Amino acid sequence: MSQNTTSNANANTHASTPQNARNGEFLAWPFFDEAHRQLGTQLDAWCTRELHVDHHADTDATCVSLVRQLGRAGWLKYCVPASHGGALDKLDSRALCVLRETLARHDGLADFAFAMQGLGSGAITLAGSDALKQRYLPRVAAGDAIAAFALSEPNAGSDVAAMACTATLDGDHYVLNGEKTWISNGGIADFYCVFVRTGEAPGARGISAFVVDADTPGLTIAERIDVSAPHPLARLKFDNCRVAATQRLGEAGQGFKVAMMTLDIFRASVAAAALGFARRALDEGLARAKSREMFGQTLADFQLTQAALGDMATAVDAAALLTYRAAWQRDVQGQRTTREAAMAKMFATESAQQVIDRALQMFGGAGVVSGAIVERLYREIRSLRIYEGATEVQKLIIARELLKDG
Numbered sequence: 081m082s083q084n085t086t087s088n089a090n091a092n093t094h095a096s097t098p099q100n101a102r103n104g105e106f107l108a109w110p111f112f113d114e115a116h117r118q119l120g121t122q123l124d125a126w127c128t129r130e131l132h133v134d135h136h137a138d139t140d141a142t143c144v145s146l147v148r149q150l151g152r153a154g155w156l157k158y159c160v161p162a163s164h165g166g167a168l169d170k171l172d173s174r175a176l177c178v179l180r181e182t183l184a185r186h187d188g189l190a191d192f193a194f195a196m197q198g199l200g201s202g203a204i205t206l207a208g209s210d211a212l213k214q215r216y217l218p219r220v221a222a223g224d225a226i227a228a229f230a231l232s233e234p235n236a237g238s239d240v241a242a243m244a245c246t247a248t249l250d251g252d253h254y255v256l257n258g259e260k261t262w263i264s265n266g267g268i269a270d271f272y273c274v275f276v277r278t279g280e281a282p283g284a285r286g287i288s289a290f291v292v293d294a295d296t297p298g299l300t301i302a303e304r305i306d307v308s309a310p311h312p313l314a315r316l317k318f319d320n321c322r323v324a325a326t327q328r329l330g331e332a333g334q335g336f337k338v339a340m341m342t343l344d345i346f347r348a349s350v351a352a353a354a355l356g357f358a359r360r361a362l363d364e365g366l367a368r369a370k371s372r373e374m375f376g377q378t379l380a381d382f383q384l385t386q387a388a389l390g391d392m393a394t395a396v397d398a399a400a401l402l403t404y405r406a407a408w409q410r411d412v413q414g415q416r417t418t419r420e421a422a423m424a425k426m427f428a429t430e431s432a433q434q435v436i437d438r439a440l441q442m443f444g445g446a447g448v449v450s451g452a453i454v455e456r457l458y459r460e461i462r463s464l465r466i467y468e469g470a471t472e473v474q475k476l477i478i479a480r481e482l483l484k485d486g
Contacts, residue, residue, distance in 0.1 A: 103124075104124070107178070113174075120182055133190060151221065152222075160220055180353045185360045188457070196226075212326075227272075228264060245257070245260060253323060260272075269312075272292045274289065274318075287336040288328060288333060289335035298319050301314050302314075343469070348420075348425070350428075350468050351406070354425075426475065440454045
């Protein structure tokens with residue numbers, strides 16, 4: 081089943097990214113090495129030259145094509161370690177953030193395709209056996225295999241410990257039963273990192289993780305889910321799905337820990353994606369304000385517009401500082417960054433929503449035309465305030481870490 085966006089012949093869907101000299105200024109900050117600066121510059125040039133996403137096409141086919149394209153160009157190598165086909169010895173949070181911000185500023189679907197290769201295979205990188213790493217990670221890096229991360233359930237989203245999907249040991253196999261939902265890349269993935277209850281202990285201590293190939297008997301796509309910013313999304317059903325015990329990631333009962341470690345690495349990159357959306361919205365708003373004539377002057381001449389632009393620019397820089405602080409602390413200081421990543425994710429996604437809303441307001445009626453750039457950004461940012469931990473959950477995480485430190 082394909083998902084399609086509504087086309088509009090007048091929508092500015094293929095306009096090139098505005099060239100704002102300030103977009104790359106953040107790379108001069110002391111958070112980055114020269115390699116990160118070159119990475120951001122090279123990817124920006126590649127996106128401008130090569131990335132032309134048709135948002136009216138079949139979304140599934142577009143995402144598959146983007147994964148292949150990102151793989152051929154070498155960008156997916158940053159999703160896995162060098163020992164298994166990657167670009168760097170270990171996952172680098174700053175590189176992931178630079179890549180996601182740049183991709184998101186150019187196109188949200190390209191950012192999605194990149195991000196899910198990292199998130200979907202991250203648990204293998206962290207806890208997989210050598211055999212599992214060798215089987216899956218080189219294919220992820222090359223764009224030859226599409227990855228997915230299957231954690232959420234109908235009644236277990238933010239409350240992961242409430243999951244009901246089970247895996248029962250039967251000889252040298254586990255038998256999986258239950259459902260997973262809101263699974264990105266559901267329906268197009270070649271494999272899923274699945275988290276299920278194996279019952280070693282109550283709550284979170286009784287969860288294990290497995291790599292399940294998409295063609296495994298007993299695994300079906302129960303439902304395709306259409307959302308406001310179309311991307312491959314599905315509900316999975318496991319009906320006596322037999323998975324070899326060798327497909328388990330880490331020890332039995334360690335699945336929750338693996339899931340949280342994976343999310344900790346990629347949570348800052350969600351903030352970076354929101355930052356990319358916000359930068360694009362600010363660029364679009366600036367261009368609109370300077371070109372839109374009304375009452376004998378431009379929109380930019382009005383003090384109300386200037387005040388809005390001042391708020392937008394400040395929010396973008398504040399979000400960038402929080403995002404890259406979290407990434408730098410993890411990479412350089414080797415610190416656990418649960419609190420810092422939560423702050424970055426919360427602030428960047430919430431402020432991006434406000435920046436995009438203000439940009440859309442500057443366009444007036446043209447801003448809500450289906451397929452217009454700011455309209456697309458408006459739809460794309462909304463889910464970032466929910467997935468990988470809703471804003472309300474991030475607040476609880478921050479408070480919990482503060483109380484723990486105290």
